[in-house]
Amino acid sequence: MSIIVAIAENFAIGKNNDLLFHLPNDLKRFKEITSGHTIIMGRNTLLSLPKWPLPNRRHIVITDKPDDVFPGCETVFSIDEAIEKVKDEKEAFIIGGGMIYKQFFPVAGKLYLTLVHQPFEADTFFPEVNYAEWNEVKREDLYDEKNDFNYSYLDLKRN
Template sequence: MIHKNISIIVAIAENFAIGKNNDLLFHLPNDLKRFREITTGHSLIMGRNTLLSLPKWPLPNRRHIVITDKPDDNFPGCETVFSIEEAIEKVKNEEEAFVIGGGMVYKQFYPLAGKLYLTLVHQPFDADVYFPEIDFLEWEETARQNFYDEKNGFNYSYLNLKRKSIE
């Protein structure tokens, strides 16, 4: 079942690579600003490793829902849940909640999400974590901005996508 209020926000390479050694593949300061602007005031759903990879948590002005399979996990300033269903239940009355990773969490939420906010880097990267392959025919592009990052030497785009099967 698609959940209109569940959105995924992710930075991916063209080969769907998203991470290596529990870290991001590239550093794009403007993408981090975009992430903050889009997610501030909303709930963030993430796996425990994603939370632990953040330089500082909880991120300001956002509710943190951490999915874990370790019953003793306790993350100050965050809510802990033990299933995807429990996370969905916590945000069911919210206008929009954001899934922010990691790989296993993205894989489980991808078939359920109504929107994708992608930062797409137009080159492949070596990685150990990948986003599920996106069938772009299932999605309607609602916005796109293209950029070139001189420091990293690559092109990237911001894409906002809405699943076609929902209104």
């Protein structure tokens, strides 16, 4: 299980069911990394996407509403059920939201982080990462002129 997420330095990931910042290069990176794989998300994350299902990806949506039907997506009702559906896959990606990240964080073996080097006001947060528990496999430091902030792509593997 891998997690892919864009976080602020205060672990903020969202506000009012929306992203905190718009980084076109990060969206391209998300597409490159997740294409051809299964993505697992909560219902609010799916509903926040401008268009779904996203091309060339299997979608698994975790919900607690038995009547939820999302065309082009598979619906499950627990973390365990989602894990069971991807048990034979080389890599599946958790893409949000906050509660889903929190529940999958202990079992994730890889983190694909986009880390924005400033805090943001938010109502949804990623679990705090103890970087000592992770090996940095790859890092790219960048600057976004439009937003006027520095950010980094970090690929981490659990020790």
